[in-house]
Amino acid sequence: MRELVGTAAGQARQDRGMTDSADSAQPVFSCRSTARVSTDRPSRYGKQLASHMGRKITSSWDETAQTGSLTFDREGAATGVVRLSCHDGVLQLDLAAEDEHLERLEQVTGIHLARFGAKEGIVVSWIRQDGTPGTTQGPLAAEDLERMRAKREARQASS
Numbered sequence: 001m002r003e004l005v006g007t008a009a010g011q012a013r014q015d016r017g018m019t020d021s022a023d024s025a026q027p028v029f030s031c032r033s034t035a036r037v038s039t040d041r042p043s044r045y046g047k048q049l050a051s052h053m054g055r056k057i058t059s060s061w062d063e064t065a066q067t068g069s070l071t072f073d074r075e076g077a078a079t080g081v082v083r084l085s086c087h088d089g090v091l092q093l094d095l096a097a098e099d100e101h102l103e104r105l106e107q108v109t110g111i112h113l114a115r116f117g118a119k120e121g122i123v124v125s126w127i128r129q130d131g132t133p134g135t136t137q138g139p140l141a142a143e144d145l146e147r148m149r150a151k152r153e154a155r156q157a158s159s
Contacts, residue, residue, distance in 0.1 A: 027078050029096040032129035033106055037113060037122060042066070042091035046084045048116050049109070072097075072105055080105040095126070102128075106135045111148075114138030118145055 039045055043066045050061035050068040061068035066086035072079045080097030082105070091113075097105050110124035114137040126134025140148075 027081075029080060029098055031097055031099050031102045033095045033097075033102055033126045033134045035093040035095075035106075035110065035124045035126045035134075037091045037093065037117075037124050038089060039091055039117060039120060039122060040089065041120075042086040042089065045113060045116055045122075046086055046091050049113055050084065052112060052116075053109075070109065072101075072108075082109050093124070093126075103135055107137065110135060110137035114140050115145065115148065118142075 037045070043063075046066065046068055047061045047063070050059040050070065053059045053070050057074050058071040059069065061084070068084040070082040070084070072081070079101045080095060083094040083096075085092045085094070093109060093113075095102070095105055095109065106126045110126065113124050114122050116122070117138070118140040121139040123136065123138040125136045128134050
C-alpha cells in the first residue's frame with residue numbers, strides 16, 4: 001500500500017489541478033544528477049526526507065517498495081523531481097531538472113538529508129549526467145547544525 005506524506009499540502013496542490021499520483025504525467029527535464037548515499041538505514045532516511053519535504057512540496061513514499069519521490073512544485077509548475085530508491089546500504093537520489101534549477105535542487109535535497117544524518121556523518125555527493133561532479137552536502141558538524149538553526153529561526157522571526 002502506498003503511503004502519501006504531506007497530505008494537507010498535497011490536497012492544496014490537488015485543488016490547483018495537480019496530483020500526488022506516482023502514475024501521473026511528470027514533466028520531462030533535460031538535466032540529470034544522481035547521489036548514492038551510503039547509510040545503514042536507507043529506508044529510514046528516504047521516508048524521513050519524503051515526509052519532511054512533503055510539508056512544502058508534493059512527495060510520496062512507498063514503504064513496501066522502499067521508493068519515493070519529491071516533486072518540487074511549491075511555486076506551481078514543477079521545477080524538478082527526485083526519485084528515491086533504497087538499495088543494500090545505499091539511498092539513491094535521482095534528480096531531473098532544467099539546468100537553471102539543478103544546482104539549487106541538489107543543494108536543497110542534499111542539505112536536508114545531511115542534516116537528518118548528521119550524527120551518522122552522512123555525505124551527499126551529486127554526479128551530473130555527463131560525469132562531472134555536482135554539489136556536495138555534509139558531513140555536518142555540531143557548529144554547522146547550530147548555524148543552520150539560528151538562520152532558520154531568524155527567517156521565521158522576520159516573516
